[in-house]
Amino acid sequence: MARVMLGGTLKSLAGNTPVLEVDAKTIREVLDRVGEVYPSLLPILDRVAVAVDGQIYRNQWFAAVKPDSEVFILPPMAGG
């Protein structure tokens, strides 16, 4: 089970839950599970950034998530 943590705005949207354990092999699966548990996050989950074991991904459904992965869901991010 990958440990999924919510960052910033998402955390409060999800009622300040710190950690969630999900069974998922890809980022898409992680997002699907998270959306099932917290429907309040659905409007934003398409745009979030996801960090898997320290690596930040934006819009990357198929990046692999390992059973012992540490996953952070972060708010949408952009640079200048």
Place this chain on the structure above:
Amino acid sequence: MQFEAPETVGAAVKLLAKASGTTRMLAGGTDVLVQLRSGTVEPKLIVDLKRIAELGKIAPEKGGFRVGATVPAAAIGENVKVRKMWPGVVEAANLIGSTQIQGRATLAGNLCNGSPAADSVPALIAASAVALIAGPKGRRKVPVEKIIVGPGKTSLKKGEIVTGIVLPARPARTGDAYLRFIPRSEMDIAVVGVGVCLTLDAKGVCTAARVSLGAVAPTPLLVKAAADALIGTKVDAAALAKMAKAASAACNPIDDKRGTKEFRVKVAGVLARRAAEKALKRARGN
């Protein structure tokens, strides 16, 4: 809009005198073109003075100089004789904007634009410079400090042109200096400007002084109290402190994007002292 470039002062005066509506003269044009661009002014007539040969020269005049109305600041800076006699005026002229601006901007234009923050004006006032005016009723001479009467307003009458500025002959043991404060090292309008000119006797006692402040009131100021603090002294620390205080006291500034009242009042005193020290050094060398 009509654009004219007459070749004589008479023709220019005639054009301006008979014009109705807003008119503008182009000496350097560095202020007028910005006004045109922003749409704050829509003149009916623009008279370019640069085709008038006599206005484009620096000529000796009674031991001093006559600087024509269209002589750019850069040319004044290149004139070794003027630089030697009135270094403060030249410093001020060479602080107007960038190198590019100095290729165009003129003393007469800087004066007639009427800005209280004009860099060259306090230096000219300190140097007892005189504006040469031509108009429908003939020619007259007016001390520079009598030209600006309010922000953007001058005492010139309809049809009148400043044809040049006379820098008088410099008395012995006289020195002038101009300092201004801007937040950057270059490319700014003075937040405070100070021109100082002082004359010493053989013993080093100050016999005459003129202190002029810019950007601290609706018009550039000639501050007699500041000058009086120096006259009769050896321009020592006590006299300078008194003079700085008088300079600060004379300020009547506004809070604006370029500086606060508090700041302007304080810095006017600081710069007045520093400019006097610089002028003193020059006076001692002359």
Place this chain on the structure above:
Amino acid sequence: MPLEGDIAQRKTTFKQIGTRPIRPDGVDKVTGRARFGADASAPGMLIGKVLRSPHAHARIRKINTAKAEALAGVKAVVTRDDFKDRNDALRDVLVNCMARDKALYDGHAVAAVAATTAAIADKALKLIVVDYEVLPHVTDVDEAMKPGAPILDKTMFTNNVEPKPTKPSNVASRCEFALGDIKAGFAKADVVVERSFKTEATHQGYIEPHACLANLGPDGQGEIWVCTQGHYMIRNTCADLLGLDISKLRVTASEIGGGFGGKTTVFIEPVALALSRKSGRPVKMVMTRNEVFRATGPTSSTSMRIKVGTTRDGRITAAEADLRYQGGAFPGSPVELGAMTAFACYDLENVKAVGYDVITNRPKQAAYRAPGAPMAAFAVESVIDELAKKIRMDPVDFRLKNAAKQGTKSAYGPTFGPIGLIQTLEAIKAHPNYRAPLGPNQGRGLASGFWFNFAGQTCTTLNVNLDGTVALAVGTPDIGGSRASMCLMAAEELGIGYEQVRTIVADTSSLGYNDVTDGSRVTFASGLATIMAAREVIKKMCARAAKTWGISADAVTWEDGQAKPAGSNAGNFKPMSFKEIAAASHSTGGPLAGHHEINADGAGVSFATHLCDVEVDPETGYTRVLRYTIAQDAGKAIHPSYVEGQFQGGAAQGIGWALNEEYIYGKDGRLQNAGFLDYRIPVASDCPMIDTIIVEVANPKHPYGVRGVGETSIVPPMGAIANAVSAAIGVRMLELPMSPPRIVHALDSRLKKAAD
């Protein structure tokens, strides 16, 4: 992950990477031939101009355009009625381009005209009558948060707070990032410093105003020439706003005269297209500098509280930040990024950062170089400096003792991979600047900074020509010399000369989608795609050589720009060069090309440490920067000159932000300094030579180790300069910019305090 395997083929020795060849677009740019946004024209072209609100906040009751339309030479007038209202994510973008029910800031676009000449267009603007009902306004972030402040949007209730607010406010949302236990952490501290800071809004200040030339026919087909950081973004956004098919709008990115984040959105482009459609003529629009300042950019102004505690021996036990960023008249200030980056330089157990996104009657903020990070870094690095002084520890050593490193759990969550913060600190400590003697009224300061760097959607095509040269097409506008880096990477990979590669920025119809040039992404992402496209070409070339020799494709290797027979065939055939294979290509299977498309990730976070010495005139508050030194991790510098240039440019913008740049609003809510005279960006004589040290801690996610470099360099300067100024005058400066009046005021206040 299609890339993992390929990236494993990491290169660590290079023939061309790290050299400094002349950029391919250089000659055009030194001769005046390069064509920027405003340099294009078209037959029958009209000039478009925008009417802007003089009010900070006003209801627009009615707009009467009849007189303007009747003026000879006017060919089209557009207002809000010419753009379909919408209720999705693009609504704010649309409303920012053309006001609807209200004008929300001084400079907000209200109407636009297209006429045969600029003078007629100007005249027409004066003939448009707008009936405004002027409303109370607010431009300061703290004022906007107070109860009783004028409310910009009565339907806005703060998001993410419990319980849900019952009254509307100007606070769009709250966010929070936290680790550990803040209370327990502060309890362990021997020394705690808590300070409040403010920073004024700054503008990206690119020298080229926004410009475009639009041509849209009644059949919905059109094109735009535009200076932008992202022409695909322009295409997609404009197509959506105007109801066009994406495929029918072709966008060409002109040369771009600076952006720094400010050209990552649309302003005049949808308006120009609407005017063109309505008039049936090409329409050129060029903003004036006044418009650029009033209606584009800037970044947020902020108000912040920072609290950090440390033990006497220099271990930080807890850190806390409250950040309030106003993002102009629409939600979306980069406060969340501020909260994420505020403490990213430190290895902390207990940390909490809370952010508030606030709206005010100012222009909609636009991304500006590491959006959100520089302000928070200024505040945090000021407090870190003060703590180091309090515990009498060298500021570099204090930072080293707490520095984030590989394996550190970042304050925003994820764990860091290989990073180079410690190396930048050590490089600064070893630099002569750190020991240069200081005179009276002089001070030294340093600060570190962090930025994420992003990558994103990327697509490149590499075409091999018959003569052995290469035409490389990328879709990311070149904002600072990236074409030179692309040429270098292609040449390195293919084993051919730098001069043999020509890189162009393709238009939107010639190449697949690319994200905006932002997030310091181009050298990483387009570079990565270029390398992968080159590897595809190599693979094809090896196959062609194998066919020519009649051996199996896997019996051919690629070395030094040549296909060589390998294994049992080694030495049996004369190697074939890139040029030979290219020349034969039409007979060996057809044209040779490589292509790569990817949603790239892993641009590699980066850190920098800046050091600077200043001298402050205590009587006037004038600050001169005497020395400036930068150490930053670039991963791998492809073209070191342009990496250094990014470092130096960031520092110079930081000098401006720290000392003199600010948006100044009058009581009337109008911007007072909408020009380069009074919005004071540094000039040449304001800057010293800026020394640079390129640290290279390879980014494992790029075949050459590249990290983004463009943005990090603006994160540390304000902290470094504030620390230097504070050291020089002996008073802690808490507001940006540290303009002369503010410094004199701080000094006088101290004197007054001492006297009391």
Place this chain on the structure above:
Amino acid sequence: MSGHHVTTTINGDSVEFVCEPQESLLDVLRNHLGLTGAKEGCGTGDCGACSIELDGRLVCSCLVLGAEAEGRKIRTIEGMAKGDKLHPLQKKFLEHAALQCGICTPGFLVAARALLERTPNPTETQVRYWLAGNLCRCTGYDKIVRAVLATAVEMKQEKRHAA
């Protein structure tokens, strides 16, 4: 409004144009004559991107009326290279990577040439103050100043060789 017929010399060539009285020389160069090397960054003389020489003086062409150009001699960036031979400043700007986006580059080159023609041996401070009217937002000026100083050294050496 009446059009002004103006005859002037640009980069050695005699040029005629008709302009409105309020049109700036920058507008004339860019919009009537197709000389788009001079750029408009501000229109108020504060950025230097439109720098040209007018009768040997460095000026902002946005602060000159087109009508004023009658009988004058104008030098723009377009005349800086002689055919395919770049001016030493142009070469050094390329070698030193003294440009990033390049929008300010023509103005800097025209201004720097005017400096070196007057002051062949400028100090770093002289270069910085002379160029203070040319804004650059990308480079932090470091590489620009180095390129100008390096050009001065090279031009001096070339002169010595020629002599």
